[in-house]
């Protein structure tokens with residue numbers, strides 16, 4: 001069996017791993033690295049104007065040429081760094097995922113042969129490969145740990161996950177993972193993004209309490225919150241608590257409109273009849289114009305959920321502070337950031353600029369209403385103990401992150417280059 005790192009093994013983003021047996025390959029994930037692209041061009045829809053080779057050289061999409069004879073494209077979940085490159089290079093092979101992830105693919109990158117399964121259903125790719133999805137908690141609905149049953153043993157791909165035992169929209173299927181572990185796991189390919197963080201990652205209910213305290217505390221002005229558009233559990237929680245304040249919730253932004261729409265379609269989100277959603281440029285402009293004209297009291301009756309938590313210049317909140325809409329912040333307006341800044345230089349810079357401009361225009365800022373969607377060290381140890389794999393390949397991280405995983409694996413009795421393998425993009429390991 002050969003495991004190939006096609007992307008995501010030198011920095012966080014553009015994930016793709018190949019598993020090859022008898023000269024046939026299954027590719028898992030097909031993501032973009034957004035921060036790398038933003039350095040060249042801020043607009044994601046502009047990706048298509050670039051040549052595939054240039055995007056590979058820019059380290060925005062995986063290095064497809066490192067994989068040969070791909071028979072199927074498996075997608076673990078709907079985050080851009082796992083699915084986003086489907087918009088650039090459409091594989092001609094079946095694209096296999098859960099139903100929810102397939103719907104994101106169809107809505108965003110409509111070409112492609114999507115095949116979707118429920119959890120615990122099998123998809124037979126060839127005599128050498130069968131794919132199965134196991135439910136796990138993360139920060140987008142219907143995430144999965146991918147199980148590849150192969151003629152040379154079981155491969156488990158856990159990228160991305162966390163263990164949130166109080167999630168309101170998902171559960172981790174520990175029993176199934178235990179069963180797979182008992183039956184024998186040949187290789188575990190596992191994300192390493194936060195393995196250096198000690199302890200475990202707190203659950204989403206921590207965010208609920210933080211948000212509740214803030215929304216109950218703010219007693220005047222317009223309240224605006226921003227979070228990741230794909231984080232439906234958080235959006236659900238925000239909308240639920242806002243409903244209790246009696247404010248009229250308004251959802252603004254193309255990507256928020258798209259993802260809340262898909263979540264409603266799947267019955268994971270149920271926006272109140274009071275809620276209004278604006279996704280197109282013209283509708284957004286009109287709505288913000290109306291709010292801008294309101295007097296102080298009317299204005300405080302509204303709550304806006306907008307895109308722009310990372311300060312991305314083309315999203316709604318940065319465009320509001322940049323006066324691209326007929327909208328002015330007023331003293332006593334509040335902005336709640338329900339998202340951490342993704343720790344890459346361009347996001348840190350964009351977010352710094354956004355916060356500085358918000359403050360200079362009189363807005364109050366509430367930050368860090370967030371918990372990570374990625375497993376910490378003890379969560380990783382738990383997964384390792386559930387599965388007891390023969391081999392481990394850390395992925396989704398830079399050398400420091402992957403190195404931290406090697407440290408954890410060593411604590412559990414594994415040995416580098418014997419049964420823990422470090423590979424970089426473009427390279428393979430035979431096990």
Ligand SMILES: [Zn+2]
Nearest residue numbers: 077079138160
């Ligand atoms: Zn993810």
